[in-house]
Amino acid sequence: MTSSAHFPTVGVVGAGQLTRMMIEASARLNINIKLLAETPIDCAALISNNVEIGDYKNYDTLRKFCENIDVLTFDHEHVPLEHLKKLELQGVKIRPGIKALSCAQDKAIMRTTLSEAKLDMPRWAIVKNKEEIENFAAKIGWPLVIKSSVGGYDGKGVWIAQDITEVQKIIESPIKESSQWLVEERVNFKRELAVHVARSPHGQSVVYPVVQSTQVDGVCEEVIAPAPNLSDNHASQIQAIALKIAELLDVIGVFSVELFDLGDGKVLINELAMRPHNSGHWTIDGSNTSQFENHLRAILDLPLGSPSLTSPNTVMVNVLGGQFDDMYKPFMHCMARDPELKIHLYGKEVKLGRKVGHVNICGEKVSDLLERAHHAADYLTGKITE
Amino acid sequence: MTSSAHFPTVGVVGAGQLTRMMIEASARLNINIKLLAETPIDCAALISNNVEIGDYKNYDTLRKFCENIDVLTFDHEHVPLEHLKKLELQGVKIRPGIKALSCAQDKAIMRTTLSEAKLDMPRWAIVKNKEEIENFAAKIGWPLVIKSSVGGYDGKGVWIAQDITEVQKIIESPIKESSQWLVEERVNFKRELAVHVARSPHGQSVVYPVVQSTQVDGVCEEVIAPAPNLSDNHASQIQAIALKIAELLDVIGVFSVELFDLGDGKVLINELAMRPHNSGHWTIDGSNTSQFENHLRAILDLPLGSPSLTSPNTVMVNVLGGQFDDMYKPFMHCMARDPELKIHLYGKEVKLGRKVGHVNICGEKVSDLLERAHHAADYLTGKITE
Numbered sequence: 042m043t044s045s046a047h048f049p050t051v052g053v054v055g056a057g058q059l060t061r062m063m064i065e066a067s068a069r070l071n072i073n074i075k076l077l078a079e080t081p082i083d084c085a086a087l088i089s090n091n092v093e094i095g096d097y098k099n100y101d102t103l104r105k106f107c108e109n110i111d112v113l114t115f116d117h118e119h120v121p122l123e124h125l126k127k128l129e130l131q132g133v134k135i136r137p138g139i140k141a142l143s144c145a146q147d148k149a150i151m152r153t154t155l156s157e158a159k160l161d162m163p164r165w166a167i168v169k170n171k172e173e174i175e176n177f178a179a180k181i182g183w184p185l186v187i188k189s190s191v192g193g194y195d196g197k198g199v200w201i202a203q204d205i206t207e208v209q210k211i212i213e214s215p216i217k218e219s220s221q222w223l224v225e226e227r228v229n230f231k232r233e234l235a236v237h238v239a240r241s242p243h244g245q246s247v248v249y250p251v252v253q254s255t256q257v258d259g260v261c262e263e264v265i266a267p268a269p270n271l272s273d274n275h276a277s278q279i280q281a282i283a284l285k286i287a288e289l290l291d292v293i294g295v296f297s298v299e300l301f302d303l304g305d306g307k308v309l310i311n312e313l314a315m316r317p318h319n320s321g322h323w324t325i326d327g328s329n330t331s332q333f334e335n336h337l338r339a340i341l342d343l344p345l346g347s348p349s350l351t352s353p354n355t356v357m358v359n360v361l362g363g364q365f366d367d368m369y370k371p372f373m374h375c376m377a378r379d380p381e382l383k384i385h386l387y388g389k390e391v392k393l394g395r396k397v398g399h400v401n402i403c404g405e406k407v408s409d410l411l412e413r414a415h416h417a418a419d420y421l422t423g424k425i426t427e
Numbered sequence: 428m429t430s431s432a433h434f435p436t437v438g439v440v441g442a443g444q445l446t447r448m449m450i451e452a453s454a455r456l457n458i459n460i461k462l463l464a465e466t467p468i469d470c471a472a473l474i475s476n477n478v479e480i481g482d483y484k485n486y487d488t489l490r491k492f493c494e495n496i497d498v499l500t501f502d503h504e505h506v507p508l509e510h511l512k513k514l515e516l517q518g519v520k521i522r523p524g525i526k527a528l529s530c531a532q533d534k535a536i537m538r539t540t541l542s543e544a545k546l547d548m549p550r551w552a553i554v555k556n557k558e559e560i561e562n563f564a565a566k567i568g569w570p571l572v573i574k575s576s577v578g579g580y581d582g583k584g585v586w587i588a589q590d591i592t593e594v595q596k597i598i599e600s601p602i603k604e605s606s607q608w609l610v611e612e613r614v615n616f617k618r619e620l621a622v623h624v625a626r627s628p629h630g631q632s633v634v635y636p637v638v639q640s641t642q643v644d645g646v647c648e649e650v651i652a653p654a655p656n657l658s659d660n661h662a663s664q665i666q667a668i669a670l671k672i673a674e675l676l677d678v679i680g681v682f683s684v685e686l687f688d689l690g691d692g693k694v695l696i697n698e699l700a701m702r703p704h705n706s707g708h709w710t711i712d713g714s715n716t717s718q719f720e721n722h723l724r725a726i727l728d729l730p731l732g733s734p735s736l737t738s739p740n741t742v743m744v745n746v747l748g749g750q751f752d753d754m755y756k757p758f759m760h761c762m763a764r765d766p767e768l769k770i771h772l773y774g775k776e777v778k779l780g781r782k783v784g785h786v787n788i789c790g791e792k793v794s795d796l797l798e799r800a801h802h803a804a805d806y807l808t809g810k811i812t813e
Contacts, residue, residue, distance in 0.1 A: 343762055
């Protein structure tokens with residue numbers, strides 16, 4: 042019997058880069074990871090030796106997948122909740138948990154739940170048609186943010202409507218899973234912040250430093266950790282909000298809160314993600330325990346690792362698919378230019394705008410780290426050639 | 428076509444913990460690793476999706492294994508050199524290279540080569556029988572260190588003889604691969620040091636800080652990085668020795684030099700290892716680029732990563748198999764006691780004295796780090812229970 046025999050197996054639905062980075066974190070913990078992938082070339086499947094290929098929307102596939110695992114977790118929020126409820130009744134440990142997942146899957150439930158807890162958010166309403174949107178606009182004015190309450194991610198399923206003529210186009214757009222929409226005021230924020238919490242079944246929580254994130258077209262582009270020009274007091278308040286939500290929703294695992302910073306000491310909660318998140322990739326190199334390791338520790342009810350910084354500052358910049366489909370030569374160039382750069386590639390087919398990797402760099406001076414990380418990301422994708 | 432298609436594949440002979448940690452380092456670099464393992468439960472095979480099972484002493488097995496790889500590297504030094512020479516003639520890139528491997532495989536060649544370069548070592552002789560050992564002892568006195576010139580590792584194949592009556596037992600001992608022995612003076616050293624270099628085919632080298640290592644029964648027990656009470660000047664001299672050897676032997680990849688520190692500013696070269704080494708495991712958490720990542724970068728002629736420290740000090744302590752065969756509960760206990768501890772488990776079957784993992788801890792105060800790392804290692808193996 043190997044010593045592995047006593048160690049648990051985590052089942053992960055979805056085989057994208059989040060799962061790939063979970064596998065990377067699992068080896069030294071001697072934790073086994075089994076994947077339910079959609080195709081054998083999903084990027085986590087490429088590095089896994091325990092993959093089932095199947096449709097996560099099919100209950101029987103899920104049930105069979107859960108037979109030899111200790112806990113079930115997720116790369117995304119698209120697994121039908123009714124399937125998970127049935128699996129839970131059969132004793133499958135669903136992590137982060139049904140309540141947390143329902144908030145992540147349906148933004149209307151998320152807004153309703155957080156409002157009941159009196160947490161600060163943009164003004165919002167759940168609407169079913171154009172007339173209800175007009176009534177909401179009459180109260181708070183244009184433009185409005187219109188969100189598909191289910192099925193959106195990375196800016197998909199989110200629109201800005203300048204006036205009522207634009208609304209018609211949006212509510213006839215392809216994402217039709219919603220029978221309702223969430224409409225929100227468009228917040229005039231100074232910047233976006235994010236914070237990550239790991240929470241275990243027995244209630245132990247750790248919270249990472251608050252970071253500043255920049256989105257372009259709804260996709261995370263850059264993260265600075267910790268967020269510059271944020272007082273300790275303000276950072277603690279934001280961490281307290283995240284911990285409050287974790288407890289409120291009984292989250293198990295890593296979850297993230299994205300917030301609007303209004304610049305007057307006030308923040309509004311934008312989105313929640315019930316899993317490791319792009320805005321937390323900096324933790325792989327910038328923190329004592331990465332979000333992926335702490336996710337595994339949390340869902341298995343292992344004691345959590347320290348979220349402390351390994352460096353005064355860390356910058357993360359996403360690498361989005363560009364005109365190069367062979368990234369190996371630019372990869373070499375970036376390594377040669379900057380021996381301290383940590384380039385993380387996901388092994389994905391390069392498509393325009395697709396997340397194919399990220400770079401982390403740790404050090405003292407944020408402006409210097411930003412220049413180096415953006416240079417690498419731009420060079421890797423062919424946006425610049427020197 | 429996935430972006431992986433342009434990325435190289437590294438073939439590794441051997442599937443122990445060194446290979447396992449190479450696989451961990453490979454994922455984010457998008458480098459493919461293919462293994463030649465002895466059994467499917469070799470600890471690197473347990474986490475790999477590209478394993479061939481076969482005998483590394485069989486030439487045809489090796490040749491077939493090399494068909495779809497870009498470079499060949501090793502977990503150990505036991506592959507027959509004549510096979511590697513034939514493979515090299517057929518165009519296989521052997522890393523670290525034949526010259527370096529011959530020094531690692533045969534201590535007599537190593538001593539001869541380094542002596543020609545006028546590097547400081549314990550006084551030594553190559554001997555074929557008891558009479559030649561007596562002649563050497565007559566010159567330098569007892570006790571003597573007697574080493575099997577090939578086939579030894581982790582203290583195996585190394586004996587101390589107090590007098591000539593002990594010699595007889597040793598040269599009839601089971602390790603018989605040597606038709607000759609290396610005999611050396613027993614050095615009265617103050618401590619042991621080690622230093623690690625990564626060197627690439629185009630000659631780029633990086634050298635890690637010099638560390639202090641403690642061996643018990645020939646097995647590495649503890650490493651302190653950087654070595655305490657070592658002047659910058661002395662450390663630079665030792666790093667220069669390692670760089671000189673790397674160039675002399677045309678090493679490609681990571682290699683390590685173990686030295687005796689005589690305490691008077693003088694060091695003697697003890698052993699060389701032509702691969703990542705136990706005394707370099709601290710780099711996984713304590714350095715910007717681990718020895719495993721730099722080994723992959725070096726053998727693929729990728730630019731090397733920075734060997735700079737991420738923390739003022741890092742302590743590594745080996746976890747040796749003890750009375751627990753279920754390590755999961757002590758693993759939880761150690762995590763709970765110390766959230767900053769980085770426990771690395773290899774997934775190996777627990778056997779008494781076998782290397783089954785190591786712990787790293789980074790911080791300021793060496794005495795504190797030593798206490799914490801030894802506590803964890805002792806608890807994990809059942810030596811202590813609180």
